[in-house]
Amino acid sequence: MKKNYYFISDLHLGLGSREKEIHKEKLLVKFLESIKNDAAALYILGDLFDYWFEYRRVIQKGYYRTFTAIHDLVESGVEVHYLIGNHDFMHLDFFENEIGVKLYQNPFSTELLGKKFFLSHGDGDVKNDYGYKILKSVLRNKMIQKIYSLIHPDLGIKIASSTSKTSRDYTEGKNYGKIDGLLETAKVKIDEGFDFVLFGHSHEKCNVEFKQGRYINLGTWLNNPCYGKFNSQNFEIIDWK
Helix, strand or coil: CCCEEEEECCCCECCCCHHHHHHHHHHHHHHHHHCCCCEEEEEECCCCECCCECCCCCCCCCCHHHHHHHHHHHHCCCEEEEECCCCCCECCCHHHHHHCCEEECCCEEEEECCEEEEECCCCCCCCCCHHHHHHHHHHCCHHHHHHHCCCCHHHHHHHHHHHHHHHHHHHHHCCCCCCCHHHHHHHHHHHCCCCEEEECCCCCCEEEEECCEEEEECCCCCCCCEEEEEECCEEEEEECC
16 A cells, blocks of 8 residues: 655746756656655645646646656556645646646645644745735736736736746745744644644745644755655655755
8 A cells, every 4th residue: 555645845847947947847757757656645735836827728838748747646546736836826727637636725734644734835824924915815816817817828928927036036035034934833733733734935944843743844946856755654855866
């Protein structure tokens, strides 16, 4: 029986030059192939893409290998759960209907091997980030998204790319104070009874024990690709070479 659970976050496919993105995608495909035989499930905790805007009849080019590798993983019997982030939030039904992925719009909880997990990308989970919370509510508005979808895909995706860069610059330049807001949020969730609280978003890899639980931040694939692995109640973050 497959009992390994894998977690990745913040790959930001499409961010860099063509050469860098081809290399990153090859690493991702090899990773997905490597877990096919022992994974019970893969959880993607947001920002798989640096920007994503899905039209009803148009899919962004450049990610064919990623789509195929994820679909092959699903076909092999591995559950794939995809929680959208702040860069790849505009999904319709392509991943669910064509690839077989379970898509989540908001943070969710699950139980794995008898342990309670709280899973979130992390955007909007820092208490003092009120500006972003307002922006998030606007960008996730279905009517606004529907109006935006009337723009020609070439122009719409170009705007989405530019907006994504602005969002990244804001996140990286934001001063959240000396206290790690995600850690503080994780502590609250652990006090609520969760054994593991997982975030991405900050790009800061972290594995911290607190009381009876553990806060995990999955880091990013921009510099040192890594993934989380949970098996027999042990969670580790492993660098993917």
